[in-house]
Amino acid sequence: MSAEIKSHLTELLTQSLARVAPQSPASVIALERPKQAAHGDWACNVAMQLARELKRNPRELAQALIAGLPASPWLDSAELAGPGFINLRLKPAAKLDAVRMVLAAGARYGRADAGRGRPVLVEFVSANPTGPLHVGHGRQAALGDAISALLEAQSWKVTREFYYNDAGAQIDNLALSVQARAREQRGEAVTFPESGYNGEYIGEIAADFLARNGDPGDLAAVRRFAVAALRREQDEDLKAFGVKFDNYYLESSLYTEGKVETTVSALVASGKTYEQDGALWLKTTDYGDDKDRVMRKSDGGHTYFVPDVAYHVTKWQRGFAHAVNIHGSDHHGTVARVRAGLQALNAATGAGIPRDYPDYVLHKMVTVVKAGKEVKLSKRAGSYVTVRDLIDEAGRDAVRFFLVSRKADTEFVFDIDLAKSQTEDNPVYYVQYAHARICSVLAQWGGNPQVLPAADLAPLALARELALAQRLGEFPEMLAEAARDFAPHMVAFYLRELAGEFHSYYNAERVLVADERLKLARLALILAVRQVLQNGLALLGVSAPEKM
Numbered sequence: 440m441s442a443e444i445k446s447h448l449t450e451l452l453t454q455s456l457a458r459v460a461p462q463s464p465a466s467v468i469a470l471e472r473p474k475q476a477a478h479g480d481w482a483c484n485v486a487m488q489l490a491r492e493l494k495r496n497p498r499e500l501a502q503a504l505i506a507g508l509p510a511s512p513w514l515d516s517a518e519l520a521g522p523g524f525i526n527l528r529l530k531p532a533a534k535l536d537a538v539r540m541v542l543a544a545g546a547r548y549g550r551a552d553a554g555r556g557r558p559v560l561v562e563f564v565s566a567n568p569t570g571p572l573h574v575g576h577g578r579q580a581a582l583g584d585a586i587s588a589l590l591e592a593q594s595w596k597v598t599r600e601f602y603y604n605d606a607g608a609q610i611d612n613l614a615l616s617v618q619a620r621a622r623e624q625r626g627e628a629v630t631f632p633e634s635g636y637n638g639e640y641i642g643e644i645a646a647d648f649l650a651r652n653g654d655p656g657d658l659a660a661v662r663r664f665a666v667a668a669l670r671r672e673q674d675e676d677l678k679a680f681g682v683k684f685d686n687y688y689l690e691s692s693l694y695t696e697g698k699v700e701t702t703v704s705a706l707v708a709s710g711k712t713y714e715q716d717g718a719l720w721l722k723t724t725d726y727g728d729d730k731d732r733v734m735r736k737s738d739g740g741h742t743y744f745v746p747d748v749a750y751h752v753t754k755w756q757r758g759f760a761h762a763v764n765i766h767g768s769d770h771h772g773t774v775a776r777v778r779a780g781l782q783a784l785n786a787a788t789g790a791g792i793p794r795d796y797p798d799y800v801l802h803k804m805v806t807v808v809k810a811g812k813e814v815k816l817s818k819r820a821g822s823y824v825t826v827r828d829l830i831d832e833a834g835r836d837a838v839r840f841f842l843v844s845r846k847a848d849t850e851f852v853f854d855i856d857l858a859k860s861q862t863e864d865n866p867v868y869y870v871q872y873a874h875a876r877i878c879s880v881l882a883q884w885g886g887n888p889q890v891l892p893a894a895d896l897a898p899l900a901l902a903r904e905l906a907l908a909q910r911l912g913e914f915p916e917m918l919a920e921a922a923r924d925f926a927p928h929m930v931a932f933y934l935r936e937l938a939g940e941f942h943s944y945y946n947a948e949r950v951l952v953a954d955e956r957l958k959l960a961r962l963a964l965i966l967a968v969r970q971v972l973q974n975g976l977a978l979l980g981v982s983a984p985e986k987m
Contacts (some may be wrong), residue, residue: 483527486500501519531899551918565766568666576826581838582800584600598759600686601688603670612636616637617655619643657788717739718736748781765799768801832859846926911971
C-alpha cells in the first residue's frame with residue numbers, strides 16, 4: 440500500500456536524520472510524488488529545508504542523508520538531484536505488494552478507520568417542495584451521496600438528511616398557484632399570482648386535487664395536497680437517481696414544536712440582540728459577518744436564517760458533533776449567519792458548539808448543453824432543466840459520474856451528447872469500459888479467479904505493469920484525502936487515470952500469453968484493477984458493468 444510504503448520511507452529518512460543531524464526534528468520530513476517518473480517514485484526536500492539552520496550545503500547534506508539510510512527490502516535506490524532533492528526509487532516487489540493487498544481486501548480495499556464510528560450528519564438536496572428537482576439539486580444529490588459514501592469508507596457513522604423547507608412565502612406561492620389553476624380548470628375567471636409557479640406540473644397537481652377533493656376554496660387543504668404531491672415526486676426522482684435518505688426534517692416542525700421561539704429567546708438572553716426600526720437584530724458582526732442581521736421583522740415574521748439556526752441547534756442536540764452541509768453557492772451568506780447565531784447561543788447556553796460548525800460544501804451552477812447549445816427549459820417544469828430530464832437523456836450512471844467529476848466550487852457544463860457517447864472522451868464510459876474489458880479477459884481465460892491472489896507476481900517487470908500496481912497502491916490514501924476534503928471529484932479523477940493506464944497496458948500487451956507464470960501474474964494484476972474500479976465506482980453510486 441502506498442501509505443505503508445510512504446511511512447516506511449519516512450522512517451528510513453528519520454533514522455538517517457537522527458544520525459546526520461540529531462538536533463533536527465523528524466517532523467520536517469515530507470515526501471511527495473515527483474511529477475516526472477524519471478525523478479523516481481518519491482522525492483524529499485528535507486536537506487534544502489534544514490541547510491540554512493545547520494549551516495551546511497544542501498547538496499552535501501542530502502548526500503549525507505542518502506549515505507545514512509538503513510538497508511530496506513523496499514527501497515531500491517536513493518539519488519541526489521538538483522539543488523538538494525533526494526529522489527527515492529522503490530523495488531518492483533514494493534509496488535507489486537499493492538496487488539496482493541487489493542486481492543486480499545476485496546471490496547474493503549481502500550477503507551480505513553479514521554472516523555472510528557463517530558456520528559456525522561450530511562445534509563443535502565434540501566429542496567423546497569415547490570417543484571421538480573432541477574439539475575442543481577442533482578449536483579447536490581450526487582455530491583452529498585458520494586461524500587457520505589466516502590465518510591462511511593473512513594468508518595464514520597453517516598446519517599443522510601433532507602431538510603424540507605415546507606414553511607414560508609414560497610409555499611404560500613405554491614398553494615396560490617395550484618388554487619388558481621384549479622379554478623381555471625373549473626371555468627372560473629382568475630388572476631394568476633404575480634409570483635406564482637407556471638410549470639405544467641402546477642396544472643397536473645390542480646387537476647389531481649379537483650379529482651380527489653372537488654372544491655379548491657380551502658387554501659390550507661390545497662397547500663397540504665400540493666406539498667405532499669411534490670414531496671412524492673421529489674422522492675421518486677431521488678429514487679431514480681439512486682439516492683436514499685435516512686431522515687427527513689421538516690422546517691414546519693421547528694415552529695410547531697416551539698424550537699424557533701426557544702432559539703430567539705436564547706439569542707435575546709445572550710445579550711447579542713437589539714431592537715431597531717421595530718425589528719429584532721442579531722449582532723452577527725461580533726462573529727465575523729459583514730453586517731448585523733434582522734431576526735424578526737417589524738411585521739413579526741422571522742427571517743429565514745432564524746429557523747436555519749434553530750435547525751442546526753437540533754443537529755448538535757441530536758449528538759452530531761460533526762455535520763456537513765451541501766448547498767448551492769447562493770447560500771454563501773448563510774454560512775456566516777448560521778455560525779454567528781450558533782456562537783451567540785454558546786454565549787447564552789454554554790453549548791460548546793465549535794466556531795466552524797457545521798462544515799459547508801458550496802457548489803456552483805450546472806449548465807446543460809445539447810448539440811452545442813444550452814438547454815434552458817423543461818416543458819414540464821417551465822423554467823429549468825430537471826434531474827429527471829437529465830437522467831432520461833443520459834442515464835443515471837453518466838449523470839452521477841459527471842456531476843461529481845469537477846470540484847464543487849467550479850461551474851460545470853453538462854454535455855448530453857458527450858455523456859451519451861461511447862468514446863474515450865466520455866469519462867464514465869471510459870472507466871466502465873475498462874471494467875468490462877477486464878471481465879471479458881477473465882471470461883476468455885475461463886479459470887478460477889480464486890487462485891489468482893496466490894499467483895507469483897515476480898514476472899511483472901514491465902514499466903506499465905509496475906505503474907498500474909503503484910496506482911492501485913495510491914487508492915487508500917486518495918480516498919482518505921477525498922473524505923477529509925469532502926472532494927469526490929478526486930475519486931473520479933483517480934478512476935479516469937487508472938482506466939487510462941489499464942487501457943494503455945491492454946493495448947500494448949497480451950494478458951493471456953503462453954507462459955503460465957506470466958499469464959497468472961498478469962491476470963492477478965488486472966483482477967486487482969477491476970476490484971479497485973468497482974470500489975471507486977461504488978463510492979460514486981455508479982455501476983460497474985461486465986459487458987458493454
